[in-house]
Amino acid sequence: MRLLLEIQNKIGRWVKTEKIPEALAAAYEKAARLGIELYYRKVAEEIVGSGKTGLLLDLGTGPGYLPIEIAKRSPEIRIVGVDLSEKLIGIAKANAKKAKVTSQIGFEVGNAASLRFRDASFDMVISTGMLHSLKAPVNVLKEIHRLLKIGGNAWIFDPATISSRINRKKWAASLSSRDRLFLGLFKTLGLHTPIKPYSRRELLPIIEAAGFRHYTIEEKAGEVKLYLQK
Numbered sequence: 001m002r003l004l005l006e007i008q009n010k011i012g013r014w015v016k017t018e019k020i021p022e023a024l025a026a027a028y029e030k031a032a033r034l035g036i037e038l039y040y041r042k043v044a045e046e047i048v049g050s051g052k053t054g055l056l057l058d059l060g061t062g063p064g065y066l067p068i069e070i071a072k073r074s075p076e077i078r079i080v081g082v083d084l085s086e087k088l089i090g091i092a093k094a095n096a097k098k099a100k101v102t103s104q105i106g107f108e109v110g111n112a113a114s115l116r117f118r119d120a121s122f123d124m125v126i127s128t129g130m131l132h133s134l135k136a137p138v139n140v141l142k143e144i145h146r147l148l149k150i151g152g153n154a155w156i157f158d159p160a161t162i163s164s165r166i167n168r169k170k171w172a173a174s175l176s177s178r179d180r181l182f183l184g185l186f187k188t189l190g191l192h193t194p195i196k197p198y199s200r201r202e203l204l205p206i207i208e209a210a211g212f213r214h215y216t217i218e219e220k221a222g223e224v225k226l227y228l229q230k
Helices: 004-014 022-034 036-049 065-074 088-098 136-149 170-174 178-188 200-209
Strands: 052-058 076-081 103-108 121-130 149-160 214-220 223-228
Touching: 022 036, 022 088, 022 178, 036 065, 036 223, 052 065, 052 136, 065 076, 065 088, 065 103, 076 088, 076 170, 088 103, 088 136, 121 136, 136 149, 200 214, 200 223
Parallel strands: 052 076, 052 121, 076 103, 121 149
Antiparallel strands: 149 223, 214 223
C-alpha cells in the first residue's frame, strides 16, 4: 500500500500540470483528429466568418487542427500555435506540413502565462478547451490582454465540446496498447478529474482582474464562450 501511494504521488505531480502528459499525447491527438469535422471546422468557420484578418494566436493548440482549418479557409490570416507539450507541437508541425499550410502557421512550445511575444503583437487570440485546466487563469488572461492590439479580440471556448461529440467507440478502437496502458493507469490512480466549466459568476472577477472591460459571456450546453475585446 505504501508503495502504491508513493507511485500515485509521483505520477500525480507529473500529471497534474496544465499540459497534456506526454504519455497521453497520442491518445489525445487521436480524439482531436476525430473532432476535426465535428468541432474544429465549425469553430474555424465562425472565426473566419467574423472577418478577422492579420496575426492570430492559438493557445493550447494541441495537434494544431484548429489553426490548420482556419488557414485553409483564409489566406489572409497568419497563426502562431502554442502548447506546453513538446510532443503535441511536433505532431502539429507535421500536420501543418501535410496540409500544406506551413507558410501561414508556426507552432512552438510555450507557457500561456508568460510568452516571448512583444506587447500588442496579435489581432486575435483564440483558445479551445484550455481555461478549465489553468492553475492561475487570471495570469493567462492578463497575458492575452498584453498581447492583443487595441481593438483586438480574444475568443475562449471552454471546455471544448469536442469530447461529447466524437464517436468514443471509434476513438477506443484507434488506441494502441501503449495508449490503453497509460489511460488505464491514469484512471486507476484517480488522476482523472471531471471537467467542470466556470460559471458566469466565477468568470466575472477573473476577466475584470485581467484588464478586460468589454466582453460577452455565453453559456450553452456545458460550454462557456468568452468574447473579449481590448
